[in-house]
Amino acid sequence: MSKRDYYDILGVSRTAEAAEIKSAYRKLAIKFHPDKNPGDKEAEENFKEAAEAYEILSNPEKRSRYDQFGHSGNSASGFGGGGMNMDDIFSQFGDIFGGGNPFENFFGGGNSRGGRRVQKGTNLRIKVKLTLEEIANGIEKTVKVNKQIHCQSCDGTGAKDKSSFHTCSTCGGAGSVRRVTNTILGQMQTTSTCPTCNGEGVEVTAKCTSCKGEGLVRGEETITFNIPAGVSEGMQLSMNGKGNAAPRGGVPGDLIILVEEVQHETLKRDGINVIYDLYINFSDAALGTSVEIPTIDGKAKIKIEPGTQGGKILRLKGKGIPEVNSYHKGDQLVYVNIWTPKAVSSEEREILERLKGSANFKPQPGKSEKSFFERIKEYFE
Template sequence: QLNKYVKCKTCSGEGTAPGTHKRTCSRCGGSGVITQVRKTMLGQMQTQSPCPDCNGTGSVIDTPCSDCHGTGKVKSRVKIEVNIPAGVDNDSVIPIRGQGEPGENNGPNGDLYVVIKVKPHEIFQRNGSDIRLEIPISFDQAALGDEIVVPTLDGKIQYKVPAGTQPGTTFRLKGKGIRNIRTGRPGDMYVTVTVEVPTKLNSAQKKAVRTMAEHLKEGSCYKKKQSFSDKVKKFFE
């Protein structure tokens, strides 16, 4: 919806009150131009200027239309249906022929240019034709692996997160991005998993975590942690 000038319906854009007509301007004889001849030292000089009586239009309105005051256009709120092609991005321009404002002196309409601004999405982030998405998973899902639900533009899909997935791991879903408006080729979706550490544990839950921690001390469960503390130890030797 937009506010714009439209052709006045009362006078069909003529600017004259119903039943009356424009009259040919007597000052310029309908040409819209006034020619003045001046005498100068170099002889006669001719200058042409728009006729002030009719503003260069060649005709005069004696009884202006009361709705548009003789301008032939009125401001109106209009509803225009615009087809948004898939893949538009910020500053994409959609031209709509003939939906601009009416021309001067009942001339043809101009064009309307719709400039697209894309609202940010609650979960998807756009990067050109690609989509980025962050999915929080729990520690046990990361450690044991799990099938998670990934939302895409064309519905939910199942994705198998492998056991031992590290926080920040990004996997790519080919072709699940946004269709390029020019090439028609779809971009990809990049899903980054974050591992959520549980908060507000009650005492039973804390106990369970401690028990788990005890069990995880055995073997080489924490390779990065072990290697880092080895390096720190070496550094201070």
């Protein structure tokens, strides 16, 4: 089932400002929040869908990629917002509602979620080099990533053993503390992260000796992912939850994959088109010939018509790069260049001197083909 357009989900235009996007998401978050719609699976899915749309459209880089490439720009075969869970979503509320979980007061949720702060691991960035052939066809890549992983000794808790955990004496396990102050308008209640347990609700009295209580160690993970066909230099793909692990069982960060193009030996990329410079000698240009040229898919034989002029562009339709998230494919453009020898033998010079006097070898401006730039313009029109 295809994903809905993120702008349609939030009910905003494609030119909407950041404030409008934030406001639209806030309304949907309140409308579909699980505490307000207990047991309603449809509301829960709408809640997650709105959070995913906000995650992409509130981030300038992710929004730019989405506007250009659609869902594939941020999510292709395991990439992007599709893997958001409730911890991801509730971690957004500090930005949307100015801190804390507002639904405790709106819907009487109290400490139904413990009021505990969900920590998120940091994002990890890697570079992947791709050949022109891999870009044109798409490819599955497997890489080994050195990153922070959960400590195996303590299972990521940071504690020496189970007996090392104690409920926080300051917040009573809530992860947050409330303060009531008297103002001229009456009493005002504020909620903040517990300073003793840092929002986790528990205190560790004896730390794990392997990770020194951090719950994290350096490790290596083998990750496999698919690169869609048509990606370009500098494009970033994101895999949710494949970044550095978070302390105390929090939400892992994302793996950001930066695409680098490896320059091809003979072909050049121009958007979705591929360019090849073909050099032929004067005789072949005048008499015509067949030549074999490289393409992304292998070799191809093309015909050079008699009387071909230097600068002529031949087109091999559909031999270029596909557009991301589209069935459209570019072409291969063959630029014909006439090779002029820098030195000739005495015999060759004699032949050329005789030909120079022939009427067919004299420039004929009135009958000449269109200029190189005119042919380029006609091709793209």
